[in-house]
Amino acid sequence: MIEIVFLGTGSMFPTKKRAHPCIFVRNENVRFLFDCGEGAQRQMRIAGISPTKLDYIFITHWHGDHSLGLGGIIQSLAANRRKRKLVIYGPEGTNERVYHLLKTFAFGLTYKIEVNEIKIKKGVVKRIIDEERFAFEAMQVEHNVPCLSYAFIEKGRRKINIEYTKKFGLVRHPLLGKLQKGETIVYKGKKITPEKGTYLTPDKRVAYVTDTIYFKGLEKIAKGAKLLISEGTFSEELEEKAIEYTHMTAKEAAKLAKKAKVEKLILTHFSQRYPDVSKLKEEAQKIFKNVETANDFDKIEIK
Ligand SMILES: [Zn+2]
Ligand SMILES: [Zn+2]
Numbered sequence: 001m002i003e004i005v006f007l008g009t010g011s012m013f014p015t016k017k018r019a020h021p022c023i024f025v026r027n028e029n030v031r032f033l034f035d036c037g038e039g040a041q042r043q044m045r046i047a048g049i050s051p052t053k054l055d056y057i058f059i060t061h062w063h064g065d066h067s068l069g070l071g072g073i074i075q076s077l078a079a080n081r082r083k084r085k086l087v088i089y090g091p092e093g094t095n096e097r098v099y100h101l102l103k104t105f106a107f108g109l110t111y112k113i114e115v116n117e118i119k120i121k122k123g124v125v126k127r128i129i130d131e132e133r134f135a136f137e138a139m140q141v142e143h144n145v146p147c148l149s150y151a152f153i154e155k156g157r158r159k160i161n162i163e164y165t166k167k168f169g170l171v172r173h174p175l176l177g178k179l180q181k182g183e184t185i186v187y188k189g190k191k192i193t194p195e196k197g198t199y200l201t202p203d204k205r206v207a208y209v210t211d212t213i214y215f216k217g218l219e220k221i222a223k224g225a226k227l228l229i230s231e232g233t234f235s236e237e238l239e240e241k242a243i244e245y246t247h248m249t250a251k252e253a254a255k256l257a258k259k260a261k262v263e264k265l266i267l268t269h270f271s272q273r274y275p276d277v278s279k280l281k282e283e284a285q286k287i288f289k290n291v292e293t294a295n296d297f298d299k300i301e302i303k
Contacts, residue, residue, distance in 0.1 A: 002027045002154055002206060002302040004227070006268065006294040007043035008035075011233055012065050013272040019043050019296055020065045021269055023208065023229065027154055029133045032056035034150060034208045034229075040069030041076055047297055052080050056129075058136070059090035060210055061147035062097055071101055078107045085112040089128060089138070091146035092119045118148055123217040125151075139221040141212030143246045149209040149221045156201040158182055158194065165197050204302060207262070210269050213243060214252040222260035226302050230256060232267030232280050232293070250280035254287035268294040 004025050010018030020037020024044065031053050033040065041051050051073050059067050070088075077086060088098060094117040102113070120126050122140045129136040135153040140146070158180055162171075168187055170176065175185045182194045207222035210231040222228045232250030234242040242249045248256070250267055257265035265288055270277050277293045284291045 002152070002204060002226075004206065004229075004300040004302070005047050005049065006266075006296060006298045006300075007033075007040060007047060008037045009268045009270060009294045009296050009298075010037075010065075011231075011269045011271055012063075014038070014065075015272050015275070017275075017296060018270065018272075020068065021060075021210065022069060023268075024049055025152060025206065027134070029131070030055050032058060032152075034058050035060055035066040035210070036069040036073060037065050038068035039072075041072045043296065047299075051076055052082060054086065056087045056089065056136075058138075058148075058150050058208075059088065059094065060149065060208070061091055061143055061145050062093060063145060063211070066211070067097075070098075071105055071107075074101070074109075074113070075105065075107050077111065078109050082111040085114050087114045087116065089116045089118060089136075089148075089150075091140070091148045092117060093146060094118075123215070123220070125220050137221065139218075141209070141218065142215055143211045143213075147211050149207065149212065149218075151205050151207040151221050151225065154204040156203045158198045158200055161197055161199050165192065168192060206302065207260070209253075209256065211247060213246050214248050214256060219256055219260035222256065222262055225260060225262040227264050227266065227300070228253075228257050228260060228262040229266050229268055229294070231269035232277075232284060233269050233271050235274070235280055236283050250284040251287060254284035254291060257284075257288040257291075264290045264292070266292045266294050266300070 007022040008019035021035040022037045022040040023034040098115045120140045128138045137151040138148045184193045205225040206227045207225045208229045230253040232253045233247040234249045236251045
């Protein structure tokens with residue numbers, strides 16, 4: 001199961017109800033943030049999430065609304081005497097920016113910070129982390145500074161095809177463990193291959209797309225996702241403004257969801273000019289039905 005907590009759903013200006021962009025995600029193997037806006041660690045505390053357990057922080061870009069909370073988290077982890085390294089991913093320029101951040105403040109670091117700067121061509125999806133049970137992908141998008149979109153992939157698992165193995169009288173046997181690992185087994189002189197004796201559950205993808213104009217190919221990062229979290233910064237009547245500021249309207253986010261054939265779309269990164277975002281949801285729903293708008297502290301579970 002993947003659990004997602006929206007910690008900040010605003011954009012450049014925070015409001016009474018919406019903090020700066022930050023999304024916490026965890027499953028049984030990994031915990032991370034997509035963006036780390038100002039006040040991220042306090043939002044985590046309010047949501048009952050401990051920053052000490054974070055493995056990764058993925059920064060889409062270095063506009064302050066997406067990244068000003070990083071220093072605060074780095075400081076708290078040092079105060080907690082963290083020993084485990086913290087891994088940060090970000091777009092072009094990330095090495096230099098983290099270097100300066102670490103020089104600027106007297107953090108008293110007790111742990112290592114690993115910085116990974118991702119430089120790729122616009123529209124190309126790159127697998128940036130590939131572990132046994134999960135993976136991450138990134139794509140360069142088009143904003144007015146270098147900016148990435150990310151996808152988290154919970155890898156599918158090999159499960160025993162019980163109907164098939166039962167035919168051999170093979171039930172609750174230690175050999176099934178080997179079969180589940182993808183090995184061919186022999187039981188009472190009969191061969192059982194993983195191709196027949198097992199099946200793979202599909203990967204689950206959660207894509208995070210923000211601060212970009214809509215362009216052809218953007219859907220690749222979200223293809224077939226269980227969930228697409230996308231900016232829906234502006235309403236359709238401000239489409240020109242959206243292009244000028246290199247952002248997407250809620251309608252374009254819906255277009256993206258439809259093209260990527262995702263299961264669900266959650267809009268976030270709302271302009272402070274919309275105290276009520278129901279209009280944005282309606283505009284999106286004309287194109288893609290399964291849409292929600294995120295609020296700070298909303299929690300979603302993907303099974
Ligand atoms: Zn932004
Ligand atoms: Zn931005």
